Amino acid sequence: MSRGRFPAGGGVALAKHHVQNEMATRGVGMNRLRRLALLTSLAAYALVVLGGLVRGTGAGLACPDWPLCHGRIIPPLEPLVLIEWAHRLLASIVGLLVVVVAVVAYRSRRQWPQAVLPAFIALGLLVVQVVLGGLTVHLLLTPAIVVAHLATGMAFLASLLTTTVLATPAAQPGGTVSAGFRTLALITALSTYGLILLGGLVSSSGAGLACPDWPLCHGQLLPPPAGVAHLQFAHRLGALTVGVFILITALASRRQTPHLAKVAAATPGLLAGQILLGAINIWTRLAPVVTAAHLGLAAMLFAMLVVLVGRSFRTPLGAATSALPQPQGAR
C-alpha cells in the first residue's frame, strides 16, 4: 500500500479511508439501486392489487379511449372510471421506474453484478405484460390470456424483488444456509406461483362459485363430475399442499440464520389470512373488494417467498445441516 495515497494525519485518516472504502464496496449508505428497485417493487405490487380490483369491478372498459380517458387527462369523477384511470396512471409510473432501474443496474454493474440480469428480465417482462394487458382488455378475455397476464405480472414482481435482494449487502456475515433449505424454499415459492396461476384459471373460467359452499363442495367431499367445479376443487387442494410446504419451510428456517427465519416467520400468518379470504370469497359471492384482497395477499405471500429464496441464495452454503426440523436433542 503506497503511503503517498493517504493524507497526512496518520491512523485516523487511514481508518476513515478504510471505512469509506468498505462502505463503497458493500454499498452501505448510498445504495441507489436497492432503494429504486424496492420502490418499484412496491409500486408493482400496488399495480397487481389495483389490476385485481379493475377485473373484479369490471372497470376495464370504464375509460373507452386511450391514452386519454373520456377524451380528458383528468377523467370524470366516477368510481369505476377512477379505478381504471388510477390503474393506467400507476402502470405508466411503474413502466418509467423499471426503465430507470435497468439503467441504474447497468451503471452499477461493477458493484452489484448479480442484480443486472433480473433488472433486465423485469424490463423484458414489462414489454410482454403491456402486450398481454392490451389483449386482455381489448381482444380476447380467454382464460389462457388472463392466466398468462397473471403469470407475467407475478414474474415481473419477482424479478424486481430479486434485483432488490441482489443489490443488498449480504446480511449477517458468517451466517450460513443449508443446500436443503435453499431447495425447499425454492420449491415452496414455485408451488405458490403455480397455485396463483391456478387461481387465475378459476376466476377466468367462471369457476369462482362452482363450489357454492366451503370447505365442502355442494355438501360433498368430492366435486360433481360435470362443470368447472373440479377447477375450484383443485385450487383448494393446491392451497392445502402449498400450505404444508409453507409450514415446513417456516419450521426449517428456524435452523438457518435469523434473517432467513424472520422472513419465513411471516408466511404462515399470510397463508392463514389467504385461506380465510378464499372462504370469504365464497360467502360474499365474490365481492370485488374481497377478490382483489385475495389476489393482493397471494402476491404478498409469493413476494415473501421470493425474498426468502433470494436471501437464502445470498447466504453462503454451510456445512450440511438438514433443512427439515429435527427433534430436540438430535444435534
Ligand code: HEM
Ligand atoms: C395459499 C393459498 C391461496 C392462494 C395463493 C390463492 C390464490 C388465488 C389467486 C391468485 C386467485 C386469482 C385471483 C384473480 O384472478 O383475481 C384466486 C382465486 C380464487 N380463490 Fe384462491 N388462493 C388460495 C387459497 C384459496 C382457498 C383456500 C380458497 C377457498 C375457497 C380460495 C378460493 C378462491 C376463489 C373462489 C377464487 C375465484 C375468485 C374469482 O372468481 O374472482 N382460494 N386464488
